[in-house]
Amino acid sequence: MKSTPKSTMQAGALAMLILRVLRSGPLHGYAIAQRIHVLSKEVLEVEEGSLYPALQKILLKGWASAEWGISETNRKVRFYRLTAAGRKQLEAELEDYDRLTEAIKAVLRTA
């Protein structure tokens, strides 16, 4: 089973991934984990134990709002929706991330 132990995935990185998958529309918790799993070509596995603390933090920060909706299996479930603040946060983090990876790549190329 190819799963990244949660300890290796930083809480900050997980938050960024969550914000990123929420950009295309509201999702519930399970769907968020699924989407990350699929989009990462099944490399990243997000477990409950790390997903929900991250979601709570995002809610507290005001980067996403939660509302009750009906799931595809016809159950009441909470959907997370990106807020304007969350969008801004995502932009900032992506920019930071790009700069960092560019810098690392540059070092790797030349050193």
Place this chain on the structure above:
Amino acid sequence: MGEMWRRVWYLLNRRRMQESLREEMEFHREMAERAGAERRMFGNADALGEQAREAWGWTWIDRLAQDIRFGVRTLMRSPGFTLAAVLVLAVGIGVNVAAFGVFNMFVLKPLPVRDPDTLVRLQRSAPGSFASNVAYPSIEFYRNHAKTLSAVLASTDREVVLENESKLVRTRFVTGNFFRELGAETGIGRAIDAQRDERKGAEPVVMLSHTFWEERYGSDPAVVGSVVHLNHKAATVIGVAPRNFSGLGLPREPAFWVPLVQQPYFVEGSTVLTDTSLGGMVDLWARLRKGVSPKAAEQELTALTNDLRRQSPDSVWKDERIVSSPGGYLQTVRKDDVPMISLVAVLVLLILTVACSNLGGLLLARGVTRGHEISIRFALGASRGRIVRQLFTESLLLAAMSAVAGMGLGYVCLKAFLAKVDAAPWLDPAPDWRVAAFAGGVGLVAAIVFGLAPALQLTAKRKSGTRARQVLVMAQIAASCVLLIVAGLLVRALRYAMSTDPGYDYEHVLVVDPDLAVHGYSAAAAKSYLDVVQARLRQLPGVTSVGLTSMAPLGHKNVTAMVGYRFSIYMSRVEPGFFETMGIARLSGRDVQRGDTDEVVVSESLTRQMWPGEAPLGKQFLLEPSDPTSRKFTVMGVVANARTMSMHDPDATEMYQMSDDASLPHMVVLVRTQGRPEDIAAGARAIAAGVDAGLFPNVRLLSDAFHDEVGTVEKGATIASLMGGSAVLLAAIGLVGLVAYAVSQKTKEIAIRLALGAKKTHVIAAMLQQFVGPVALGLIAGAGLAAAASQLLRRILYGVSGLDPLSYAGAIGLLAAIAALAAIWPARKALRIDPMQVLRHE
């Protein structure tokens, strides 16, 4: 800010949010199970939920609640222990709360007046001189010219004769704006009012204080509008001051409030409104204009004082300044008060120390019976931190209960104290937020002191119960030792004050104060009055001599003390016959004489301070040593030391000058009798009043004043003895407990030793040996601390030698005896053990 708000919202809706999260995670799990071809590991659902909730940042509240619930259950399971612990600690905290309560009431709490923070008290100060009050003409000048002040309030105290009343009653003369400025116009009837009562030809009016209205008039509202006679002058009662009206923290509540401008009507010949000499002085307060600092007001007033000096140079000192102090409080802390305050603080903290070490011992003893529980919890995987936290939570619970009980105890003590000293009704001992915060703080500190150490010790891998017990014993002995020694010193000081001679014969002297200056007497008029009164007093049967002085002994009058020397010099103006009347022995030289100007008589103590080892007669000294042009005095006579001004100053550095014109109207007549001075008091009053019917002379016994003075020490000594006594009681209980516990721990060992044929005395000696060292160390430390504290005491009390052997030996002996008894009692119990029974039981 949004995030903080959301967190709080989560806290408030915790139940609901928790439920939602649980549902959500359950859904997640179902979906995962349905989708997962492979069976995935799910963690403990509750643990996962808690992990997620941790992001909200409130889990500590849940844990705390859990700890508290557990702590309450534990304490309820042993109610005896809980009660004992709370009682012991409540005494320790209560003593502190009561002491802080006094400080709070006098210094921190504003008086119940409107806007206390913009009120300032104003006083005069110049190099070498200080006066607590100001002449009325100057006050008017300030009122008319000061721009930093929005109002000027003045008041002055007098005792007057009230119809059908044998004693003089206290009357406060105040400016018309007094009640309005202090926000106290809402009594019964109306208050004194500037517009109505200060204009020319206004009808004479008086207001009653609430207490006097209750006591003398039985709270009868019909008194408003009636006519009373003060000093035989009729006046209309216009109203009653509100119950909680404090005036401006005046020492004792007056019976009457009267407009200051009407004083000349009530006090015949009074020149208070025009007098600029030191005799006609009035207390001055002011209200600062909005945004003006006291410093700015001081500057403006000092500038105005310079203008005044140009107008009337005689009434203003050279380089005089006006200094301000907070006026909306009963008392401000002066530098002189610091030693006394620190001493009391140290003493009450020592009692807390004894209570804490006592409780520490209790907890430690109990901890061993809890050792089983603690080891189970360790075995179940609890961390040491977690267990310490739990134990400490219990201590905090105990401390919280004790703080509440201590606050109650402190309140009861203060209330009893205020009732005993007959305090004004507006003095409210009820604990306010400051007292509550203080009690909480003391409780917290106490919990750390008595709770944390035993908690750490109980959970330590290597247990050293003996060491902890020894430290506790030492702390208790040391703290009790200090308390006992200080109590002993205070009691000795009282003995000294009561038994030793203050330097004069206070038992046979009567003081007749005609208050001539207040009635506007000139020097010549005063002289003829005093001559007639003295002559008539001499003819009273039993009178052996009559004398005059400007400063009534122990009268708490304005004392002019010279500064610039290492010591203060108490100055008074006297006439020949003063020393004889007071019974102060002349040691060398001559008495004061008519015609003396710079020739003075001084006390022996002054000569010893000024010219140690030299013959003082003929010596000269300057009024201000730093200023060579200042007045120079010549010593013509030396008299024995007499503490007539300040009983508190062990060095009676007094200087006596012949009376002059300025001092004559301030003279007080002293009468020395053969028998009891009480017997001639009425006759003396009749003589003093008979010469001028407009005077209402105050006649009192010098012994009363002396006992009042000593009474302060007596109160201090009583409180100190009580504190020392309670400390000893606490220490005794604690020691007995600790030793008994130590012996009970070793019951088996004792039994084995006895079974093997050891001598009983040897076994006991071995048991007790571990406490000999700590007790000795505690006694040494305590004696050392007390020696340091007695330096402080010396500054406050008279006659206390720093190292009074009796106090030290007494305290050390008593504590050693208590420690020995505390040890012997449980030891004897241990000896009655039947070794076989103990061993079989094991």
